[in-house]
Amino acid sequence: MKNTIIAAILTLPLIWSINSCTNNSAQEIIDNNVEEQVNTDDKALLLLKTNCFTCHNPNLETDNRVAPPLFKIREHYLNEKTTEEEFVKNIVHFINNPTEENSIMPGAVRNFGIMPKMSFKEDDLKLMVSYLYKNDVSSDEWYAKWEKFEKEQAEKPQEINYEDLGRNIANETKANLGKNLMAAVKEKGAAGAVEFCNTKAIPITDSMSVVLNAKVKRVSDKPRNPNNQANTDELSYIEGWRKAKQNGEKFGPKVFESNNKMIGYYPIETNDMCMKCHGTPEKQITAETLSKIKKLYPTDKAFGYAENEIRGIFVVEMDKKIENRK
Ligand code: HEC
Ligand code: HEC
Known part of the structure; x- marks a missing residue:
């Protein structure tokens, strides 16, 4: 533009x-x-x-x-x-x-x-x-x-604002994930949809993210899958978000450079749809869903959430390619 x-x-x-x-x-x-x-x-x-x-x-x-x-x-x-x-x-x-x-x-x-x-x-x-x-x-x-x-x-060659770009990539991933998840829950119910919650299979099709070799992962302080455990830096961002929320303040994404890569953190908040699998066991998560989860994730910590809490973050890693002029 x-x-x-x-x-x-x-x-x-x-x-x-x-x-x-x-x-x-x-x-x-x-x-x-x-x-x-x-x-x-x-x-x-x-x-x-x-x-x-x-x-x-x-x-x-x-x-x-x-x-x-x-x-x-x-x-x-x-x-x-x-x-x-x-x-x-x-x-x-x-x-x-x-x-x-x-x-x-x-x-x-x-x-x-x-x-x-x-x-x-x-x-x-x-x-x-x-x-x-x-x-x-x-x-x-x-x-x-x-x-x-x-x-x-x-x-078109594009200029890069990494914060916006990372947000687009995170949103695209979220939209794809939400779409697949909704379709799976609709078709098979929550218990049947448990297997569909992995992000790895979701390709990012945006042309810019391909150019930037972008990678997205989801991490959490209370992961369901132990591979999604947040590291120290990610944990402190999640903690910062919670504190800000308590004080009624806004807490935006974080973008920083590391080893010639641009890394973005974007919060993932819970809503009503998440409660079937991340809410209160027995009350919101049915016994059937719970046993499915326990079997696949014996060390699961990702339950007991309410709506509008931070469930984790998207970590978007992008190659630093073109001078950021913004
Ligand atoms: C992950 C999938 C998904 C994405 C992404 C999404 N929507 Fe939706 N949207 C839905 C579904 C499903 C419905 C139908 C159910 C409903 O109305 O809530 C809907 C309904 C709506 C409605 C109708 C609300 C009503 O009165 O019921 C509006 C307005 C809307 N979307 C706007 C948007 C806009 C604008 C965007 C992009 C900024 C967007 N949506 C992105 C899934 C999505
Ligand atoms: C049908 C059940 C189900 C629903 C509904 C669901 N999840 Fe999950 N969620 C899972 C499973 C299973 C995993 C573990 C995925 C994996 O192995 O990577 C997971 C993992 C995650 C992770 C990665 C960190 C971790 O705990 O391993 C985040 C973040 C997450 N979910 C957020 C959400 C949000 C936000 C919603 C609502 C919009 C939601 N989930 C709805 C089942 C579900």
Whole structure:
């Protein structure tokens, strides 16, 4: 995005000199606004692609759906009178608190189960939802735009903000994991889904993460799988998160450099969906699920959680490739 802005700034004197006798500055402002809008749209699409489309697949085929397509959701949240502000407020509210009471799509909840709680930057979220307000994502015109965008993305060299990139990679992993987990629980029940909870099988398809040779793991201070035990540094991050939560403060991700790699920590919070396997034994975890877990993980420590607690962190390791200019 910055490249386009720089390009725009560089070409400005040229436009200036050509137009200096016709005084076209109003036109310039309009052109710049159009340019900005295009950049905002691209940013929103990229965010939607990594954060929402994995579950809310925009493609029309209906097999293996794990969530309703976004155009269906858009229809439910929009009528002739809805303002952009209302639309954004309602959807952001749901995403931050995905519960049955907050849902206005009971059929979707019945078919797919409630949407898992994920954390997004508030600004990013607003950008994505306001894009949904402005764009009819069921139109042929939009599909053409989407296809073009995907093609361009594949070819474009990108600047790197490692914190955002790591977050995208963590979110993509989480979305893939959530999708597989929801499908497995829906199909086989919690006990049957226990085997599906391993992240190792989940490929990260984002082109940037491939370029950066990114690796993702989940670790915890109370791991179910002993291979997921957090190390000293990771433990202190988890502890820091808990303390901040107690004090009602926000605790953001942590990104640092180590051996020419960029490492990012991103918290994983619990929600209602996790309780079937990480909640209170007998009460929330059924005896059947519990015995399955005990058999596979004799040293399991990952139970007794409530909602909105830190279950562990994503550790994203990225090659440090291109100068970080942000
Ligand atoms: C891990 C899968 C998953 C991801 C990722 C995901 N969703 Fe959902 N979402 C669902 C499922 C399942 C439903 C249907 C059940 C429900 O309504 O809660 C849903 C429903 C919704 C609803 C309807 C709420 C209602 O009234 O019931 C909205 C709005 C929504 N998603 C927005 C988003 C946006 C925007 C993103 C990206 C920022 C996103 N979702 C990412 C799974 C996901
Ligand atoms: C169907 C049962 C099930 C559900 C539902 C479930 N998990 Fe797990 N979880 C597991 C199992 C089994 C493992 C061990 C995976 C492995 O061997 O790596 C695990 C491992 C993890 C780990 C890695 C650290 C560790 O303890 O080994 C995290 C983090 C985690 N789960 C978070 C969650 C969150 C957050 C949710 C809810 C969004 C959730 N899980 C829902 C069964 C489940």
